[in-house]
Amino acid sequence: MNIWSYIIKRLFLMVIVLFGVACIVFFIAHVIPADPVTALLGGNAPDEVIERMEEKLGYNRPLIVQFGDFMSGAVVGDFGESLRTNNPVIEDINTYFPATLELTIFAMLIAITLGLILGILSAVHRNKWIDHFSRIFSIIGVSMPVFWTGLLLLLLFYYKLDWLPGAGRLGFFTTPPEQITGMYLVDSLITGNWSAFKEALLHLLLPAFCLGYLATASIARTTRSSMLDVMKQEFITTAKAKGLSKRVVINRHALKNSLIPTVTIIGLTFGSLLEGAVLTETVFSIPGLGRYITAGLLALDYNSVMGGTLYIAFVYSLANLIVDILYAFLDPRMRT
């Protein structure tokens, strides 16, 4: 099968899945809550307040009309107004999502670096101490709850040692860089605002490490096992027999061929990082999309919950799609 028809097929599937995702989100926010308005206002609200709220939320209309409205809005990115912030939800998402994206990408870079190094080292020195260390280091990483690791890191590096800044994305007195992408690191680089860049970087270190550590394990283990598989093959023996140095054999022959499973795992990891970002943002008070959704859920802000959840699912599916396509490029056997 040609790669383009594969991509078109995957895109088509993604549209179907996203439609279903929107149905689930609608179901969660409109069908599950037995009495959303009373839940929102409390039991003692006067009738006219309740009526006004129902009117505002559109809950007094038939379910099918609400559904049609939600769907036609969702297609163009209109999720209505947030009850909590009084802004259109899509504007809020535009403000909050870059922080999440920045955190996730930075954490991913940490995870990939750590994971690849540990994975390669433990494959090359199989069953030596470095292999055992990497195994234990990774398994502890997936076992610790992110929110707790975050708290401990804050306690140690911020409160006790005072080496790194604590909550937020920038110091209290630093003006954020001009908004271009919304990611402070990128924006301050573009505008050449070095003090803001340094601030943003320092603020990002703890949460990104905390989040990246979580994802290190799967990358390290996958790299290790696929490296070991490749190292057993005959072309490696040939390369060694030719008299190539160990470094060349590992870097040029083994590593390249063992990266395909690692690429997949890295893509899958993106999802768990998005998930972890919800918790990391809460612990480090980073104004990101995860925290926005959590606050919306706790305040029963239906519109922002629907918009935010749908948006996260969209980003997540997009990431999976990119991984699939990348995979198809790397491995022709997958294009079926």
Next chain:
Amino acid sequence: MAKKTAKAGWLELMKPYFEDMKHTLYLWRRNPLAIIGTVIIATFVFVAIFAPLLTPYNPNAQELEIKLQAPSWEHPFGTDQFGRDILARILYGSRIAMQIIIIVTLISGLLGVSVGIIAGYFGGALDDILMRVTDMFLAFPRLVLAMAFAAMLGPNLANMIIAISLVNWTPYARIARAEALREKGKPYVESIKSMGASNFRILFSHILPMSISPVLVQITLRMGTIIITAASLGFLGLGAQPPSPEWGVMVSDGRTFLIDQWWISTFPGIAIALIVLGFNLLGDGIRDMLDPRLRR
């Protein structure tokens, strides 16, 4: 005499299974990490069963005179802002954790396996529909979807368990489907079909038992994740509610006192990390033991 040979025959028949079990035990003994995992989980189960015998304190009894006390002989893990003994709360919290694991595993296992084997066995349009539904659930980051379900159902322990179950069945469905697909092509299924067995009978007394074991492995592997998800929901305020001694809730409780009374958040977190570590070590061990490349 005849009885004895029958018995010997039975033993003879079972011999490969015993050999296999002995070999598994041998592999387990050679895997120190799996042993550590087993010990941790065994301790966890023990603590959950015998919690009231292991501590003299009531996990919810407030004694404001002794609030915020540092760890001491009397209160090994200290006390919290209401003077409750943290060790007692952690010990009782293990019961909640256990309850969550068991119920979530049962609901999501049942749901996942049913969807999976039905999709795999019947195939065609039904398979397509069921698998697209699975894809839809997989399109969300799991925690985010669980958060949404839990919040809209109303945050409490029971609803949190439902919410986690609703997002946790998808991997089981996928594995069960793959197994059922492989199983249904085998000649024995065809022969029972030709003998007139109903679909229901084939599905539940033949396909199900044959496809269950990979699912069981996956279920053990995922138990740690269930605990983490539950604790995360508790931490965010979308799961069990205070004063419940659920570990995530306890970590969240101690956040305000983190600087001076570090023990309130730290010890419940260690409990979570330890149990999840136990499940992960055990899961890794089971995976290694079942790996045919390592078996012989």
